Every structure is written in C-alpha cells, then in structure tokens.
Amino acid sequence: RKKVTIQSLQAQRRNKIPITMLTAYDYPTGLACSSNPDIDITLVGDSLAQVCLGHSSTTELTLAEMIHHARAVSRGTAHPLLVADMPFGTYHISPSAAAANAIRLIQEGRVDAVKLEGGSEIVPIVRQLSSIGIPVMAHVGLLPQRYIAMSGYKVQGRSAESAQRVFRDALALEDAGAFSIVVEAVPKELGTFITRRLKIPTIGIGAGPGTSGQVLVWDDVMGTWPGHKAKFVRRFADLQTPRDSGVAAYASAVRDGTFPADAEGYTMDKEEWEKFLA
Numbered sequence: 001r002k003k004v005t006i007q008s009l010q011a012q013r014r015n016k017i018p019i020t021m022l023t024a025y026d027y028p029t030g031l032a033c034s035s036n037p038d039i040d041i042t043l044v045g046d047s048l049a050q051v052c053l054g055h056s057s058t059t060e061l062t063l064a065e066m067i068h069h070a071r072a073v074s075r076g077t078a079h080p081l082l083v084a085d086m087p088f089g090t091y092h093i094s095p096s097a098a099a100a101n102a103i104r105l106i107q108e109g110r111v112d113a114v115k116l117e118g119g120s121e122i123v124p125i126v127r128q129l130s131s132i133g134i135p136v137m138a139h140v141g142l143l144p145q146r147y148i149a150m151s152g153y154k155v156q157g158r159s160a161e162s163a164q165r166v167f168r169d170a171l172a173l174e175d176a177g178a179f180s181i182v183v184e185a186v187p188k189e190l191g192t193f194i195t196r197r198l199k200i201p202t203i204g205i206g207a208g209p210g211t212s213g214q215v216l217v218w219d220d221v222m223g224t225w226p227g228h229k230a231k232f233v234r235r236f237a238d239l240q241t242p243r244d245s246g247v248a249a250y251a252s253a254v255r256d257g258t259f260p261a262d263a264e265g266y267t268m269d270k271e272e273w274e275k276f277l278a
C-alpha cells in the first residue's frame with residue numbers, strides 16, 4: 001500500500017471509510033501495524049509510559065524516552081502515517097519551546113506528525129506548529145495527561161455545558177490548523193455531532209461509532225494489559241495465554257533436560273575432536 005497522507009485520510013473521511021489507528025511502542029509492534037494494509041495510522045502514544053515502561057501515569061514520560069521509542073517504531077513503519085504524542089510538559093511552556101520539541105520528535109524520532117492534548121488554551125501552540133509545517137493531531141475529551149486535575153480518568157461532555165466546551169475546543173483546534181483530532185471518552189451523541197460539524201477527520205476512543213475512525217492501545221487489543229479495562233476497550237486477541245504458556249514450556253523443558261535436543265546444536269568431526277583431546 002502507498003504511504004498514507006493527510007489528503008488520503010481526508011478522502012477516507014469523505015468516502016466514509018473508517019480510519020484505523022493503533023498504537024505501537026517498538027520495532028516489532030511498528031512492523032505489526034505495517035503488516036496489514038488496513039491500518040492507516042500508527043500512534044506512538046504516551047500510553048507508552050504505562051503499558052511499555054511500567055510508569056503509573058503518562059505524566060512521567062520524558063521527551064528522550066518518547067524519541068527513543070518513536071525512532072524504533074519508525075524503523076518498522078512502512079505505509080501507515082506515523083504520529084507520536086508530545087509528552088506532558090513538552091508543549092505548554094511556549095509555542096517556540098513546543099516547536100523545538102516537535103522538531104526533535106520529527107528529526108530524531110522520525111515521525112510524520114505530533115499529537116497534543118488540550119483545548120482552546122493550546123490553540124496558539126497548534127497554530128505555531130501547523131504554520132511551520134508540523135502536522136498536528138489534536139486530542140480532546142478525556143485528557144489522560146491531566147488525570148490529577150480532572151480527578152481521575154472520567155468520561156467528559158456528559159452535561160450540556162461540558163459538551164459545549166468539548167465541541168468549542170474541537171472547532172478552535174481545527175481552526176488553528178490541526179489535520180485530525182482524537183476524541184476520547186465522550187457520549188456517542190457528542191462524538192457524532194463533532195464529526196459532522198468538523199471538516200477534519202475525528203478519531204474516536206470511547207466516542208461511539210459516529211467518528212471518522214477509531215484508535216485503541218496495542219496491549220488492550222492484544223489482551224496483554226493486566227491493569228484496568230476501560231468500558232470502551234475490546235480485546236481482539238488473547239496473547240497473554242499463549243505468552244505465559246510459552247514461558248512455562250521453555251522453563252520446564254530446560255528443567256527436565258528435554259531442551260536442547262541433538263538437532264538443536266552443533267557437532268565436531270570425530271577426527272578433529274580426537275586431535276583436540278590429544
């Protein structure tokens with residue numbers, strides 16, 4: 001498949017071909033996302049912090065860690081558009097600091113675009129990045145980088161007032177130049193409404209079936225995340241069971257001496273062996 005572009009994503013939105021986005025954190029998961037022509041976007045999400053690095057929240061992730069992992073994902077990425085989250089604290093201080101950090105993600109992390117969480121308060125930053133040719137994916141609704149300020153991971157936009165705020169934020173971010181927007185954990189009515197009123201593709205996670213596309217976290221899809229399962233997660237595979245049985249089978253074969261077998265090693269010419277012993 002040819003490389004996915006912002007223009008081809010717009011065409012999918014127009015033609016109502018749902019956009020597929022899946023997260024990846026290293027070379028093998030990057031390769032896996034590229035293995036299927038029906039994956040449109042690979043996201044190096046800052047969920048990297050929890051599912052891959054064992055931190056307790058995304059706020060602990062540094063820019064250096066994100067660059068290191070994005071670079072690995074990029075080596076495994078072919079056709080999907082490659083997007084990376086800007087970690088907490090790397091885009092709020094000023095538009096020029098945000099631009100410097102986004103440029104590092106592009107040059108060192110080798111991604112095509114960056115994703116930023118926030119509403120109208122980050123419009124100047126989105127405008128700055130977009131104006132210098134850095135494609136920005138926005139992210140509204142539930143903002144995991146603000147889980148303390150929001151008193152937990154909670155559905156957003158359930159009251160008329162909160163829904164208005166999410167909708168206005170989305171409009172402002174589109175106006176600021178975002179090429180696409182993630183809408184996380186909002187009622188399905190709002191996910192559909194935002195999608196109809198915006199001109200850019202919306203990518204939903206817990207935002208119902210009415211968005212232009214969907215995104216899920218790799219470990220949630222594969223059933224390898226041992227922590228909380230959000231309401232909007234569907235496990236499409238159970239890799240934990242075969243993974244654990246692989247570990248168990250290896251350990252028991254070593255313990256009982258059935259690994260390695262003769263065929264799983266090398267031999268020496270008898271003559272050479274005798275020379276060696278002499």
Ligand code: KIV
Nearest residue numbers: 023045046047182215
């Ligand atoms: O960090 C992440 O994985 C994300 C997606 C779930 C949207 O931001």
Ligand code: NA
Nearest residue numbers: 045046047085
């Ligand atoms: Na994220």
